[in-house]
Amino acid sequence: MTQAIETEAARYAVRRWSRLSRISLTAVGAVVLALALVPLALSTYATEQLTQLLILVILAAMWNALAGYGGLISIGQQAFLGFGAYATIVLTQRGVPPYLAIALAALAAGGLAAPVSILVLRLRGGQFAIGMWVVAEVLALLIALIPSVGGGTGVSLTGLNVHAPADRQAYTYWLTLGFAVGLLGLVFAVLRSPAGAALQAIRDDEAAAASLGVRVEASKRLVFVLAAFGCGAAGALTLANTLFIQPRSIFGVQWTAYMIFMVLVGGLGSFEGPLLGAVAFFAIQHWFAHLGAWYLIGLGLTAIGFALVLPRGIWGWLEHRLDLRLFPLGHRLERTERTGAPPERS
Amino acid sequence: MTWVNVVVQGVLLGAVYALFACGLSLMFGVMRIINLAHGDLAVVGAYLVWLVADKAHVSPFVALIAALPVMLIAGYILHVALLGRSLRGGPLVPLLTTFGLAIAIQNTLQEAFSPDVRSLGAAAGWIATASWRISGGLAISWFGVLILAVAVAVLGGLDWFLRRTGLGREMRATAQDPDAARLVGIDARAVYARATAIAVATAALAGAFLAIRSTFEPLSGPTQLIFAFEAVVIGGFGSLWGTLFGGIVLGVAQTIGGHIDPQYSMLAGHLVFLAVLASPRGRTLAARSAWT
Numbered sequence: 001m002t003q004a005i006e007t008e009a010a011r012y013a014v015r016r017w018s019r020l021s022r023i024s025l026t027a028v029g030a031v032v033l034a035l036a037l038v039p040l041a042l043s044t045y046a047t048e049q050l051t052q053l054l055i056l057v058i059l060a061a062m063w064n065a066l067a068g069y070g071g072l073i074s075i076g077q078q079a080f081l082g083f084g085a086y087a088t089i090v091l092t093q094r095g096v097p098p099y100l101a102i103a104l105a106a107l108a109a110g111g112l113a114a115p116v117s118i119l120v121l122r123l124r125g126g127q128f129a130i131g132m133w134v135v136a137e138v139l140a141l142l143i144a145l146i147p148s149v150g151g152g153t154g155v156s157l158t159g160l161n162v163h164a165p166a167d168r169q170a171y172t173y174w175l176t177l178g179f180a181v182g183l184l185g186l187v188f189a190v191l192r193s194p195a196g197a198a199l200q201a202i203r204d205d206e207a208a209a210a211s212l213g214v215r216v217e218a219s220k221r222l223v224f225v226l227a228a229f230g231c232g233a234a235g236a237l238t239l240a241n242t243l244f245i246q247p248r249s250i251f252g253v254q255w256t257a258y259m260i261f262m263v264l265v266g267g268l269g270s271f272e273g274p275l276l277g278a279v280a281f282f283a284i285q286h287w288f289a290h291l292g293a294w295y296l297i298g299l300g301l302t303a304i305g306f307a308l309v310l311p312r313g314i315w316g317w318l319e320h321r322l323d324l325r326l327f328p329l330g331h332r333l334e335r336t337e338r339t340g341a342p343p344e345r346s
Numbered sequence: 347m348t349w350v351n352v353v354v355q356g357v358l359l360g361a362v363y364a365l366f367a368c369g370l371s372l373m374f375g376v377m378r379i380i381n382l383a384h385g386d387l388a389v390v391g392a393y394l395v396w397l398v399a400d401k402a403h404v405s406p407f408v409a410l411i412a413a414l415p416v417m418l419i420a421g422y423i424l425h426v427a428l429l430g431r432s433l434r435g436g437p438l439v440p441l442l443t444t445f446g447l448a449i450a451i452q453n454t455l456q457e458a459f460s461p462d463v464r465s466l467g468a469a470a471g472w473i474a475t476a477s478w479r480i481s482g483g484l485a486i487s488w489f490g491v492l493i494l495a496v497a498v499a500v501l502g503g504l505d506w507f508l509r510r511t512g513l514g515r516e517m518r519a520t521a522q523d524p525d526a527a528r529l530v531g532i533d534a535r536a537v538y539a540r541a542t543a544i545a546v547a548t549a550a551l552a553g554a555f556l557a558i559r560s561t562f563e564p565l566s567g568p569t570q571l572i573f574a575f576e577a578v579v580i581g582g583f584g585s586l587w588g589t590l591f592g593g594i595v596l597g598v599a600q601t602i603g604g605h606i607d608p609q610y611s612m613l614a615g616h617l618v619f620l621a622v623l624a625s626p627r628g629r630t631l632a633a634r635s636a637w638t
Contacts, residue, residue, distance in 0.1 A: 073441045075382065119623050126380025126441050130575045131623070134616055137572065141613045253568060257449050260442060268438075293453040300449030307442040308431055 016328045024326040035177055039170035051173045051241045053282045054180045055234050056262065060274035060281075062230035063259035065187050068269035069199040070223040071206055073125070075256045076132025077231045079116075079139050080109045082251040084232030085239040089149050089157060098159040099175055102236040106179070109232020113225045121220060133253065140251035154246035157239050172240045179237065183230045184275075191271065191329050195222060203269050261299050264306040267315030271327050276315050351484045352605045353598055358490030360577075360597025361497040362559065364590040365552035366570050367577035368501050369545030371589045374578070376521045376541040377433065379440040383448040384549055385571030387424075389564065390451060391417050391550020392466070392557035393459060399469055406466045407473075410554045414547050421546025425539040433538070448567065455564035466557040474558055493555050497590060500548060505586045517541060576619040582627075 035054075039047045059077075066072045087105035092098050116135060123131040144152040160168050190196050198219045201209035210216045239245050262281045267273020288295045310317055319325065370384050381387075391413060398409035432443040467474045470489075477487040508514035520527040520537045528534055556562060556570065573596060581592025596615050603614025622628055 067438065071438065073438055075445060119620060119628070122623060122628050125378070125437050126374070126382070127575075127579070129382065129441055130380060130572065133568075134572060134576065134619060138613065138616045138620070141609075141616070145609060257445070260445060264442060293457040296453040297450050297457070300446040300451075300453070303446035304428070304443050304450070307439050307446065308428075308435065311435055311439060 018325070018328070021326060021328040025328075032177070032181055036174070039173050044166045044169045047169045047173045048241060051169070051176045051237070053278065054173075054176045055237055055241070056258070056278040056282055057180050057275060058176075058183055058230050058234045058237075059255070059259050060262035060266065060278040061184055061187055062227040062234070063256075064263045064266075064268065064270075064274040065190075065223050065230075066227045067263060068273075069191070069196075069203050070220045070227075071202055072220060072224065073129045074132040074227075075129045075253060075260075076134070076136040077227065077259060078251050078253060078255040079132065079136035080113065080228040080231035081235030081238065081255055082136070082139055082143065082247065083112055084109045084235030085245050085250050086143050086149055086247075087232070088236040088239055089155055089245075092157065092159040093148065098157060098240065099171065101159075102175065102233070102240060105236045106229055106233035109235070110225050110229030112232075113228030114221075116228075117221050117224045121217065121224065136251055136253075140247045143251075144247050150246075152247055154244060156244045160240065160243065172237070175240070176237045179230075179233045183233070186226065188271065188327065188329070190222070190226065195219060196329075199223060257296075257299060257303075261303050263313070264303050264311075265313055267313030267317075267319070268311065270312070270315050270319065271329055272319075273313050273315035277313065280314075348483045348605075352601050354484065354486060355490075356598030356601035357594050358487065358494055358597070359601060360594030361490070361494040361590075362552060362555055362593075363573045363577045363596050364593030365493070365497045365500060365548065365555065366574035367581075367589045367593055368497075368504060368586060369548040369552075370571075370574045371578045371583070371586060372504065372541055372548075373545045375584055376517055377429075377440075377538050378437075379429070379433065379444075380575070381429075381542075381545070382441060382444040382571065383451055383567070384444075384545070384574060385567030385569065386448045386451040386455075387417075387421075387546050387567075388549040388553030388556070388570055389455065389562060389567045390420075390553070391546075392553035392562045392566075393455060394550070395554040395557065396464060396466060399466065406470050406554065406558055410551070413550060413554070417550035418543045418547040421543035422539050424546065425542035426535075429542060430535055430538060448571075452564055452567060459564060461564060463561045463563045464557070465561045466554070467559070470558045489559060493559070496551070496555070497593075500551070501586045501590050504544070504548075508586075513540065573615070576615060579619055580622050 035050070038050055042050075059081075063074070063077060066074055066077075084102075084105045087108045088098070088101045091101035091104055096104065120128055120131045120135060143149060149155050160172075163171065191199065198209065198214045198216075201212070201214050202216055202219055206216060235250060238250070258281060262277035263274050264277070265280055266275065266277020284299075288298065291298075306313060312320070366385070366388060370381065373379060373381050373384075394413045394416065395406055395409045398404070398412050399406045402409070428443060428447065429440060432440040473492070474489050475487075476489075477485045479485045506514075508518055516527070516532045517537050517540070519530070520532055520534050524534045527537075552570075553562070556566070577593035577596050578589055579592065580595050581588030581590070595618060599618040600611045600615040604611030
């Protein structure tokens with residue numbers, strides 16, 4: 001009897017990698033390399049646009065890490081965008097080189113998230129969502145009180161004038177690319193680590209995960225700090241890309257609308273979905289943003305449609321229909337016949 | 347005497363917030379969802395009142411009486427068409443749906459009514475401006491007292507409805523355990539739709555009062571949502587009288603902050619909210635949400 005089970009079990013193997021995931025990781029390497037060459041090949045305008053796209057990729061990945069894996073819907077991530085941007089201003093005013101200031105500001109946003117998490121993680125679900133919004137409002141109001149960063153009227157980043165415009169755009173682009181690749185790599189690494197297994201368990205069923213001994217609170221805090229770090233970087237990079245910010249726009253709730261749209265359309269709770277969503281949103285913004293209010297009405301209604309009909313987004317639907325997994329994040333059980341034909345791949 | 351005036355004005359302001367908050371509190375208590383479009387639905391109510399008052403040349407108070415049943419029905423339909431469906435998708439979907447709804451409502455209002463700031467104060471006539479002058483530094487506006495009276499009546503009425511009527515008992519039973527409620531023959535969907543209808547109507551009432559008291563525009567909703575939420579948290583989830591208390595604390599904090607420097611008005615309110623969250627009471631905030 002035991003022997004029968006053993007032979008049956010021997011026909012299956014738990015696999016993380018597949019041929020597809022090896023191909024797609026190679027493809028990702030090639031895409032990153034091609035992206036790195038963009039400032040050398042394309043115009044300054046194209047580089048600026050692609051910088052914006054990469055910032056959207058960062059934001060989508062961060063919001064997805066929070067909502068898709070931590071189960072935390074935040075409508076106040078603009079708190080960290082704004083904090084990252086204004087911390088960059090304050091640091092450059094103290095004589096820190098601008099690009100170093102951006103990196104430090106992102107770290108500071110992550111540092112701010114640790115004490116903030118103690119307060120806001122006391123809230124659940126919708127309470128947490130609005131609680132984060134209050135945090136963003138408080139930061140916006142506090143910054144409007146500081147005259148040295150322009151109060152409510154806004155402030156320019158002056159330290160970058162030493163570079164010629166085309167060089168400056170190229171440097172900003174490379175830094176953004178570095179952050180995007182680094183942050184996606186970080187999310188990837190976290191998801192493959194034991195903490196990632198805990199997060200995916202929380203995503204699927206928080207109560208069940210807790211009953212199996214997953215430290216729900218610590219896992220959520222980790223992903224909250226990570227998302228704050230990424231959003232802080234995105235805010236600082238937005239400042240470097242546009243060179244001017246106002247508290248009302250960088251702390252605006254429209255950032256959350258964009259993040260929700262990208263993640264919902266692309267695919268909540270998958271690694272690939274937010275990338276797809278960011279590209280889709282970038283294209284939609286390019287074509288329809290001039291429609292003003294109608295464009296935003298369309299975004300809102302599309303988000304409702306996806307939440308109700310396709311809650312796992314376009315990627316989740318593809319994954320389900322085609323059994324497609326580009327990145328080696330999960331584990332899968334595959335049948336490995338000892339005799340006869342080579343193992344079948346799905 | 348100035349400080350007495352500041353506190354009195356804060357109490358009157360807090361009554362508006364309590365009125366905004368009671369629908370939010372009701373929906374959270376019954377369905378465990380926070381409607382992120384709550385403030386925007388209140389603004390829709392204000393525009394509806396403005397529209398009726400403008401087209402029919404009647405006082406905003408008359409227009410309000412016509413608008414409330416409309417909003418009651420709109421709330422019922424909103425639940426049947428949207429929220430009920432989203433509730434079946436797990437805890438995250440209602441949040442995403444109502445956020446999308448909020449964006450859609452704000453921009454539809456901008457498209458339909460232009461981003462202009464409006465007020466119903468002038469149309470409301472003498473009642474919006476009259477006040478009792480107690481002494482040099484203290485004046486109590488009639489309209490402020492009217493709002494306070496209405497807030498107490500609405501919150502008290504809801505409390506009585508939940509405790510003393512059959513429909514209210516069904517609502518509390520469904521809030522405590524929807525499955526057990528279904529076993530004894532309660533239709534949870536109908537209960538939820540009724541709760542949403544009441545919440546939307548009270549939001550519209552609050553929106554109209556805000557429009558008469560000060561100003562409104564298509565993007566006024568989010569701020570009111572935040573204030574309503576803060577009032578609920580300060581007062582404690584699951585208690586309607588607590589919500590009234592929370593609204594008043596928030597209003598007083600804002601007027602005291604604003605009296606020191608107008609820039610501190612909103613900040614002071616947010617800080618009271620964060621202080622409540624940081625207090626030992628905040629630790630158990632999320633858990634203490636059941637209606638009894």
